[in-house]
Amino acid sequence: xxxxxxxxxxxxxxxxxxxxxxxxxxxxxxxxxxxxxxxxxxxxxxxxxxxxxxxxxxxxxxxxxxxxxxxxxxxxxxxxxxxxxxxxxxxxxxxxxxxxxxxxxxxxxxxxxxxxxxxxxxxxxxxxxxxxxxxxxxxxxxxxxxxxxxxxxxxxxxxxxxxxxxxxxxxxxxxxxxxxxxxxxxxxxxxxxxxxxxxxxxxxxxxxxxxxxxxxxxxxxxxxxxxxxxxxxxxxxxxxxxxxxxxxxxxxxxxxxxxxxxxxxxxxxxxxxxxxxxxxxxxxxxxxxxxxxxxxxxxxxxxxxxxxxxxxxxxxxxxxxxxxxxxxxxxxxxxxxxxxxxxxxxxxxxxxxxxxxxxxxxxxxxxxxxxxxxxxxxxxxxxx
Numbered sequence: 001x002x003x004x005x006x007x008x009x010x011x012x013x014x015x016x017x018x019x020x021x022x023x024x025x026x027x028x029x030x031x032x033x034x035x036x037x038x039x040x041x042x043x044x045x046x047x048x049x050x051x052x053x054x055x056x057x058x059x060x061x062x063x064x065x066x067x068x069x070x071x072x073x074x075x076x077x078x079x080x081x082x083x084x085x086x087x088x089x090x091x092x093x094x095x096x097x098x099x100x101x102x103x104x105x106x107x108x109x110x111x112x113x114x115x116x117x118x119x120x121x122x123x124x125x126x127x128x129x130x131x132x133x134x135x136x137x138x139x140x141x142x143x144x145x146x147x148x149x150x151x152x153x154x155x156x157x158x159x160x161x162x163x164x165x166x167x168x169x170x171x172x173x174x175x176x177x178x179x180x181x182x183x184x185x186x187x188x189x190x191x192x193x194x195x196x197x198x199x200x201x202x203x204x205x206x207x208x209x210x211x212x213x214x215x216x217x218x219x220x221x222x223x224x225x226x227x228x229x230x231x232x233x234x235x236x237x238x239x240x241x242x243x244x245x246x247x248x249x250x251x252x253x254x255x256x257x258x259x260x261x262x263x264x265x266x267x268x269x270x271x272x273x274x275x276x277x278x279x280x281x282x283x284x285x286x287x288x289x290x291x292x293x294x295x296x297x298x299x300x301x302x303x304x305x306x307x308x309x310x311x312x313x314x315x316x317x318x319x320x321x322x323x324x325x326x327x328x329x330x331x332x333x334x335x336x337x338x339x340x341x342x343x344x345x346x347x348x349x350x351x352x353x354x355x356x357x358x359x360x361x362x363x364x365x366x367x368x369x370x371x372x373x374x375x376x377x378x379x380x381x382x383x384x
Contacts (some may be wrong), residue, residue: 155191
């Protein structure tokens with residue numbers, strides 16, 4: 001089931017972003033074989049949703065028989081994903097040249113933080129480093145404060161994993177037409193900076209201040225921020241468009257002369273530096289007078305873009321998430337449902353992760369691997 005049914009992908013075990021890309025592809029029907037390391041599966045917990053919907057074999061890539069096993073799989077695959085530093089796959093013998101020599105139609109996905117070239121290509125780094133170098137991190141934080149540390153979803157999973165999944169599918173579409181494979185260079189910093197595309201336009205128009213919490217989508221505006229309630233819970237307030245903002249002002253019975261100034265919603269320096277801070281302080285005081293539930297009830301059914309900020313524990317019980325079946329339980333763990341959704345080729349319910357190496361016999365049979373190669377690999381301890 002799923003739109004990628006029939007696509008075969010090899011995943012060389014790696015860290016968060018690469019497994020996320022493989023999860024996205026496997027969720028949508030691709031047959032993904034994870035080649036795990038001897039002794040474990042990197043640092044991803046065995047029951048992590050990141051590992052769901054896959055088969056697993058263990059191959060020792062430091063032994064020729066382990067390398068030969070991966071190359072044999074490449075002959076029958078549509079794509080492969082690896083997340084080594086540049087040059088490591090080549091040294092192991094499973095770089096693009098070796099794999100494409102076995103299968104010229106193969107799409108070879110390379111996941112890194114910095115990319116395959118450049119002064120930092122061989123340097124270590126993490127999500128925070130990548131989004132910091134792109135200018136994105138400098139926009140996240142309280143007004144007048146320092147940049148804050150977001151979860152590693154921007155660089156790792158969005159900028160890296162999702163970019164890889166997207167790039168791989170694009171290359172597979174092209175390969176189906178041309179009969180030729182190619183290398184997909186998915187750098188986390190490239191994906192992260194692509195998220196800033198809209199703001200380059202605002203910057204050109206003089207409607208962007210390069211600082212944390214200074215812009216209308218970064219928490220600078222009183223109408224796009226998170227506010228604390230009397231019970232310590234929070235509201236996300238985001239009535240950006242004039243019609244929604246007017247509904248917001250009217251429902252709270254705010255002073256129209258101050259909250260609906262002439263020229264709104266022009267984002268001029270005067271608005272940003274003079275008007276927004278004072279209006280934000282007034283809203284902060286107001287929202288602290290009642291509990292979250294009171295404000296949610298007040299805005300129920302109104303297009304004013306006010307919703308509760310829910311914990312991960314509370315989110316699954318929200319009526320909208322229940323209706324959408326946004327969360328699913330797999331192997332006793334509540335987790336994200338496959339996305340996006342398809343009207344005709346719907347994704348199947350996810351399968352829980354398998355034990356590392358548990359799929360060897362199944363993979364050998366399903367992929368019709370040479371019995372002599374398998375015997376040599378087993379004898380050498382290169383295939384467990």
